[in-house]
Amino acid sequence: MDKRSCESLEHKPVLITDYNAFLNDCCDTSDASATVSYSNLKAQYKIWSKKITHEDSRNMINHFKKSFKSTMLRHNPLVNTSKKTDHFKGLKLKDEFFSFSRPRNDLMVFEMYLYTNCIRSPLNKSY
Numbered sequence: 001m002d003k004r005s006c007e008s009l010e011h012k013p014v015l016i017t018d019y020n021a022f023l024n025d026c027c028d029t030s031d032a033s034a035t036v037s038y039s040n041l042k043a044q045y046k047i048w049s050k051k052i053t054h055e056d057s058r059n060m061i062n063h064f065k066k067s068f069k070s071t072m073l074r075h076n077p078l079v080n081t082s083k084k085t086d087h088f089k090g091l092k093l094k095d096e097f098f099s100f101s102r103p104r105n106d107l108m109v110f111e112m113y114l115y116t117n118c119i120r121s122p123l124n125k126s127y
Contacts, residue, residue, distance in 0.1 A: 016049040019063045034092035037085050044093055
């Protein structure tokens, strides 16, 4: 493989305390009625940052609590006994994180493997 085909595999570290960069890269604030659960947000933050501790995750949630209102919503609104979880109002993950499109270049080996063998989930669940 030549060097160009491996560029997409390169790890590009991010500053994990740059919450505005995470917000710009991964979140959508255009819909005031949108909500995202704390757990989904933390899972995407973990993917974005590549490595975080429990304290880093807690600091991120506390930072977003300053900018967004929190509410308790049922995990499944159709089931009365469904447990309630914390959500942020006016914030959601970008739609592109729930779609998984074919890589533009077949030489993107890692991305092609993910595309052919995995289903994308911000909660890191295997399907």
